[in-house]
Amino acid sequence: MRFRFEAPAFPPAAVQLRDAVRRFLAEQQAAGAYTPHSNSWMSYDAAFTRACGLAGFIGLTLPREYGGGGRSALERYVVYEEMLAAGAPVGMHWIADRQSGPQIARNGTDVVRRAVLPRIVAGQCCIGIGMSEPDAGSDLAAVRTTGTRVEGGWRLRGTKLWTSHAHRADFLIVLARTAPPQATRHDGLSQFLVHARARGVATHPIRDLTGGTDFNEVVLDDVFVHDDYLLGTAGDGWRLVTQELAFERSGPDRFLTTFPLLAQMVGMAGPAADDTTAEALGELVGRMTALRHMSTAIAHALDEGASPLAEAAIVKDLGSALERAVPEVARQRLAVRPDPGAGARFPAQLADAMLASPSFTLRGGTREILRGIVARELGLR
Amino acid sequence: MTAPADLVGESVARLCAKHAPLALAQEAVAGRFEDAVWDAFREAGLLDAMVDDGSPAADGVGGLAAAVSVARVAAHAAVPLPIVEALIAARLRHEAGDDAVAQGAHVALAALPDAAAPASKHGARVGWGRHASSIYVPVARDGGYAVLRYDRAAATVEPGEDIAGQPRDLLRPRADAQPAVFTTQRTPADVLAWGALLRAAQMVGAMDRTFELALEHANTRVQFGRPLGKFQMVQQMLAIQAAEIAAATAAVDLAAAATDQASLHYYAAVAKGVASAAVRTVCDCAHQVTGAMGYTREFSLHLFTRRLWAWRDDCGSEAHWHAYLGRTALAGGAAGLWPLIVRGPAAPVEHA
8 A cells, every 4th residue: 555654653752742631731721720621722821821831832843943842743732732641732833833833933034933933832813724715625725815016026916705804803814816827727726824913814703504704704915924024935825835734734623622521421421321322432532542653653754754644644534533423423322412501511512523524534624625635645636 | 564474475466476376266166165276375484473482572463463574465466265364263273382283285364253244153154165075163152152063074165155256155164063172362353353464465466456457447548549547537537546546555564563462453353444445446446547457357356356346345344344343443532543543552442
């Protein structure tokens, strides 16, 4: 098989780090800082993110000279998975830590790195992703937002859609067309770091089916961006976006979203559970074990400088299906009815997870797009 | 997987290319024992791949990665022989210190525990049992454990076959049978876990080949003026297959790297559960893509899909292993689930 997931050996430092994160999470819970819940990497909690920053749990892979930890992707992985398994509200810094920070570290100017990376590390910076548009969803190269060269910088015009946290973000990373397509549609695109509260940026929340307003429409009306805030070089945006996706699609956030539910289900079913229930839970546990292995293998590959896009697509495709299977097993095997009125108790958490579940197989690339990436790797496209 | 195991896999692939081309499996009379291929495996030392090097650090799991490679690559070539039964028999014989067995043409096979029908004094199903010279049976005995060695002549053979047409014979010891008894630490549950892992390894090899055949067909078969593989629906089906196989492969690799018996039981359960569950999707997609051609005996796909349908029920189906994983998780409670997923169980959970 052409897709291999090489088993990494976690370094001793990662083992110590895991203990430190567990202690931190136990303290936070004991102090009542948060209640464990599913989909916690979308939960915006500025106080919790600040606490993570102070404890040194953000920006582990960012360069030391910008305040980062200078550590491996595997070590960062340990922090991520412990946070998600414990259902901690890491939403404010999640995107910055997962992909925007590393993107800025790789392709930002020194000015931008100094301005932004230390703030991310400190847990004082939220970044939103400005990729999708009204007419450019899965077909990202169809973006119509334009960047026009002006003295000292660029002027951005266009509308971005589905940008999570945009209404409370400090920065947005915006993909815009800065030149007409050349050989391919992927030419002529550029990525910019934009101040979310710059003149000309207007954010309109969009109510999703859960009733929440995490994502937004962002209108960019002649927004000035200084030259220093172009990421990489003009016209290199598609490569930057693609590179980001291996980070975006392979992590524990792609299969642990409903883990807090699963852990409770195991506790509720108990050792006296019937065989059918044990079997249904065991299937989820087995698949999760295999997926975690695959996901750590990708973290390891990232450390080695690889960019395993198809492998990441496979992890996200299988992982998001698993996330969606967890609430189904709760309904069918534990006979729990989702109940939004149950306060913080399990039936309410189940209701939240049910309602959020369509997003699992959409956000970060639909499963059909992911399979298209795998098909391309197989030489079919 | 470690580099030495990959080297083993490469030598199996070379051997299969030379001695066991697909035509051999295709033309083989069902159940005929291919002596020349067997001798090639034996003389290359490959049937001893699972014999532990005896290092204390290996804690009884040495040799697993190499055995996994042999099983997987041989299954990719559809080698029509009881490779896994022989690998495990060699390991049991070695652990028992049983050196009384003649070498050469001797065929030693293990009776792999069957989760649904455990071995008893009334007999056991043994893959390719009719061709065995001796059979190794792990049993619980006198409050401990033993491995029994029966000469084939000491048993009656009731021929049977699996859905792939491979022998799956019921061997019943005659009333006067006197097996050699070797007391051991090795439990039937340990042997079941080995069998499950090595069957899962075979399944990964066979699923890889199943996928390759479907992909090749999609690239070459033209309908509506273009290759099937240019249709998006077909691309998606192939991508789904590839993802399922990737998960099964990762699960087998994870189990092959187990460092102690407790984690081996857990990861073997994950491997067999994930691999067995993948069969339905993988075979279904491959047969849909290859259409009526893939449904013939002439097209070689059936050599792999039929074996997969047989192997998924051997040494515990996905239902068995998922229930085992569920029991393991339930024993640890809510707080134990995350540590279980990260590093496996602290101690093996008894089989029901």
